[in-house]
Structures are given as structure tokens and as C-alpha cells.
Amino acid sequence: MNEKEFLAAYNKGNFEAPLLTVDAVLFTYQDGQLKVLLVERSNHPEQGKWALPGGFISESEDKTLEDTVTRKLKEKTGVVPPYVEQLATFGGASRDQRGWSVTICYTALIAHQACESELETISDVAWLPIEKVKKMNLAFDHLKIINRAHERLIQKALYSIIPAYALPKKFTLPELQQVHEVIIGKPLQKKSFRRRIEQADLLINTGKKRTERGRPAALYSLRPGSGKHTFVRNLEQ
Amino acid sequence: MNEKEFLAAYNKGNFEAPLLTVDAVLFTYQDGQLKVLLVERSNHPEQGKWALPGGFISESEDKTLEDTVTRKLKEKTGVVPPYVEQLATFGGASRDQRGWSVTICYTALIAHQACESELETISDVAWLPIEKVKKMNLAFDHLKIINRAHERLIQKALYSIIPAYALPKKFTLPELQQVHEVIIGKPLQKKSFRRRIEQADLLINTGKKRTERGRPAALYSLRPGSGKHTFVRNLEQ
Numbered sequence: 001m002n003e004k005e006f007l008a009a010y011n012k013g014n015f016e017a018p019l020l021t022v023d024a025v026l027f028t029y030q031d032g033q034l035k036v037l038l039v040e041r042s043n044h045p046e047q048g049k050w051a052l053p054g055g056f057i058s059e060s061e062d063k064t065l066e067d068t069v070t071r072k073l074k075e076k077t078g079v080v081p082p083y084v085e086q087l088a089t090f091g092g093a094s095r096d097q098r099g100w101s102v103t104i105c106y107t108a109l110i111a112h113q114a115c116e117s118e119l120e121t122i123s124d125v126a127w128l129p130i131e132k133v134k135k136m137n138l139a140f141d142h143l144k145i146i147n148r149a150h151e152r153l154i155q156k157a158l159y160s161i162i163p164a165y166a167l168p169k170k171f172t173l174p175e176l177q178q179v180h181e182v183i184i185g186k187p188l189q190k191k192s193f194r195r196r197i198e199q200a201d202l203l204i205n206t207g208k209k210r211t212e213r214g215r216p217a218a219l220y221s222l223r224p225g226s227g228k229h230t231f232v233r234n235l236e237q
Numbered sequence: 238m239n240e241k242e243f244l245a246a247y248n249k250g251n252f253e254a255p256l257l258t259v260d261a262v263l264f265t266y267q268d269g270q271l272k273v274l275l276v277e278r279s280n281h282p283e284q285g286k287w288a289l290p291g292g293f294i295s296e297s298e299d300k301t302l303e304d305t306v307t308r309k310l311k312e313k314t315g316v317v318p319p320y321v322e323q324l325a326t327f328g329g330a331s332r333d334q335r336g337w338s339v340t341i342c343y344t345a346l347i348a349h350q351a352c353e354s355e356l357e358t359i360s361d362v363a364w365l366p367i368e369k370v371k372k373m374n375l376a377f378d379h380l381k382i383i384n385r386a387h388e389r390l391i392q393k394a395l396y397s398i399i400p401a402y403a404l405p406k407k408f409t410l411p412e413l414q415q416v417h418e419v420i421i422g423k424p425l426q427k428k429s430f431r432r433r434i435e436q437a438d439l440l441i442n443t444g445k446k447r448t449e450r451g452r453p454a455a456l457y458s459l460r461p462g463s464g465k466h467t468f469v470r471n472l473e474q
Contacts, residue, residue: 003334006281010335017254018294020339044243057255057328059337065328089326089341091294091302097240098247100296102257104326104339232470 018091019101022068023054023142025149026081028112028127029166029179035127036146037115038138039076045097046139052146053077053125054103069106077125078116081108087149095141103140107149109156109165157183158234161202164222170206172217173197180235188235196235202226255328256338259305260291260379262386263318265349265364266403266416272364273383274352275375276313282334283376289383290314290362291340306343314362315353318345324386332378340377344386346393346402394420395471398439401459407443409454410434417472425472433472439463 001009026037038050055072062068069084084106091102115125128136133146156162163179164171177193197203204223209216238246263274275287292309299305306321321343328339352362365373370383393399400416401408414430434440441460446453 001281003281003284007334012256012336013250013253015293016250016296017257018296019249020254020257044238044240047240056252057337057339059253059255059330062337063330065326065339086325088323089302091341093296093300097244099249100294100299102294102302102341104328104341 019096019098021054021056021101021103022065022072023052023103023105023145024069024073024081024084025052025087025105025107025146026073026079027107027109027130027149027153027166029163029182030112030127032178032182033129033131034182035129036133037077037079038126038128038133040124041139049139050128050133050136051139052105052142065104066106079110079113081110084108087145087152090141090145103145105145105149107152109153109162111166111168154184158236159230160227161197161222161229162227165227170208170219170221172210172212172219174212174217176220184236186236193235196231200226200229200231202229256333256335258291258293258338258340259302259309260289260340260342260382261306261310261318261321262289262324262342262344262383263310263316264344264346264367264386264390264403266400266419267349267364269415269419270366270368271419272366273370274314274316275363275365275370277361278376286376287365287370287373288376289342289379302341303343316347316350318347321345324382324389327378327382340382342382342386344389346390346399348403348405391421395473396467397464398434398459398466399464402464407445407456407458409447409449409456411449411454413457421473423473430472433468437463437466437468439466 028035037053039053041047041049041051053073053076055076057068058071061071066084070080074080085108087105087107089102089104093100095101112127115127130150134143157180161176163183164176166179167175173194177188177190180193181187202223203220203226206219206221208219210219211217265272274290276290278284278286278288290310290313292313294305295308298308303321307317311317322345324342324344326339326341330337332338349364352364367387371380394417398413400420401413403416404412410431414425414427417430418424439460440457440463443456443458445456447456448454
């Protein structure tokens, strides 16, 4: 049998295969809090529990794994992130009652976008504060996945200005520092925070100002490529 | 229908699912070269091409994804790494002629172990020098996966003493420096390399010596946990 004949005869449906899904951990910053995007499950299993938005790959609609993430987020939440990054893949015999299962997880930190469910199968969708989420009884191993994504985000907030992605395009330095502090969970020294960011030349001063606490504060935007810069020492030091 | 009834009626075989495999990029250091473990495919598709060792999850034999990696490596190569780390998951509609497919990839750097194929389905298995591999026409997208694993390994060699995992338990400092240099692909300054490693207190002097180039060189071993230490600046600086 040559390869052509082999492929013509091959039917992957003949082989046992684990359940395979894609899930997303989206973070945003709103009302002074770090929030995670969750959906309430309207179907079995784990009906009624909150879970990460995600779902099955569609072999006809998706060309890549990122296509699946984007499509599922759009369908289930209405939130469309400008980028997603692969977090890790979680799998095993006991994480889903339906059987051996694998989920490929993506994550992103984005500026706040309103949620809207396009499908009736989702009872509810919401941005929930991470501190509240960590005390909830989520579906499957989704809390473990969120914790992993949060750890990675903290590392990014310590070593880069990726937290700026959670802000509108123009922001003030106090706003930026606050997002860093909320993600890291600790206050940072204003002086050294500003010096580190200035030295690295990561921001553009837009020349505009906004009044904050009675004083005019300069509005900045992110210089293209700044998200890739990593500080040699973390921002706490 | 309650959850119990739902689960009793659920048959995941009724749903279309992509091909799902696990692959491993194992590196070792031998004869002054960085080498990758590859197998020659004896079956369709891509018969006769060299590929990463890996294969399908067995729902009855494996409890975790790491179980699958270890089992497949043992069956196909006889090489059993002391640890594996998840690299990334690669998937899409066009990476495998059999259809939509996903592979979860693991990587490790290990001391050299002899290969031995336990299965007749593998025509050949070998540690091949990375420079040679990068010029080969490998199966599927395996060259892309190897390149990604190599990039991560270079970062580790710049920021940690993980390269020591490729050496026998007792090694000399010139040996350690050479592994770093071979992985990074550039020479390092002996003085600063030694100072950085001494300052971080990562090695134990075993008190034994071996004669190298006519001079006795102290034999060291890795202090437990040293693999987790990351240098604040990379070893080239």
C-alpha cells in the first residue's frame, strides 16, 4: 500500500480519541480590580457552575487553534481579544466526567470590553474579580488553570509593561502604576517605577493632559514593540 | 435529564475529533555536540522520514499526558528521561495529511542514554546532531517544533545551569562551560562564567579530582534545587 492508498483508506473516526477542547483565560482591569471572563454553564456536565469560555474545535470552521479560541470567545461572550497567547495544555483521565480529556489553554490581558452572549445556550457571562473567582467552586479544573494564568501574568507585570494592554490607548502614569500594583498584589515605589519606565523609553508622551485629583496628569501611549521589553530586574527591586 | 443520565448516555465517539498525539524533543550532549533524539518512521504517512518520538494517548494505559510521553519514549526509543517539561501544543488543519491534528509537545535535556527500540514498527532510532537535523527534511512540522525547543533551551543555558543536566552526576567546570557554549553556540568568558556560578552557590565540590589536559580538575555535582535558579543577567553579559 502506498501513501496515497493509505490516506484514502484512513478514517480517524475509527480510533479512540480523548475529548479535546480549547479554553481561554482573559483578564481585564476594571473599577480598580483585576477581573477574569467567565461563563455559567447551561448544559451538562457541571451545569450551573461557572467556567472558562471555550469549546470544541470545528474541523470545518477553524484552520488553527487560535481560530477556535477566537470563534468560541465571540460566540460565548462577545469579547474579541486583539491577541491570544498559549498558556499550557491540561489533560488526563479524571478532569472531565465524560472521559479522558485535554484542553489547550490560551490567555490574554485586554482593555475592558463589554460581554454579550450571542448564543442562548449560555445562561450568563461576566467579568468577575479574581479574588472572588479564587473562592468559587468552578467547573472542571478551571480554577487550577486560572491560577496558572494569574502566576504568569504576575511575572509579566514584574518584568514588563504588558499591564498597559489592560488600559485605554491613552493613560496616565498613576493609572499604569495602579494596574501593575493590582496585578502584582503589592504597592510599588512611585519614584523607582517611573525611573525604570523612563529609562527604558517605552512610552510616548501624547502632549495631552487629563486632570486627576485636581492636578493635570500627562497622557501617554505605548511605543510600538514596548510589550516585548523585559526589565533586567523586576519592578519591585 | 439529570447529570447522571446525561453521562450515561454520552459517547464521545459520536463527535468528530482531531487527531491528538504527544511528541517529545529530547536533547543530550555527546561527543562535544548537542543532539536530538529522532526515530525513522516505518509506517504511513511520511514513511521513511525522521520524526520526533511520540504517539497517541492510550485511555486505558495513561492517566496523565506525562504518562503518554514516557510510555511512547520507552516503546519507541528505550530512552527514559528523569523529567519532562511541556513545551507547547501545535495544531491545525494542514500539519498532518490524515486530517485536523494536534500534538502536545514535551522537552527535556538529559545525560546521554543509549537508544534501543522495543518495537519492530520503528526502523531506526538515533541521537542526531542538531546542526545536521536542521538541514533534514523531517516528517510533519517537527523541524518547527525542534526549533522552538532549541530556542527555549538556549534561553535556559543563558540564564541557568540547566545544561548540567546533560552531564554525568560528577563533572568538571570546563565540561560544564563547554555544554553551555555548545547549546548557546558561542564561547563564554571563563572568568565571568566561573564567578557567576560561584556567587550563586549552585554546585557542590565533591572533593574528588580528575585529570584533564594533564592537570587535575575538581569534580562538582549539582546542589539540589539549583536548576530553578535564574541569573539576573545572562551568562554572556
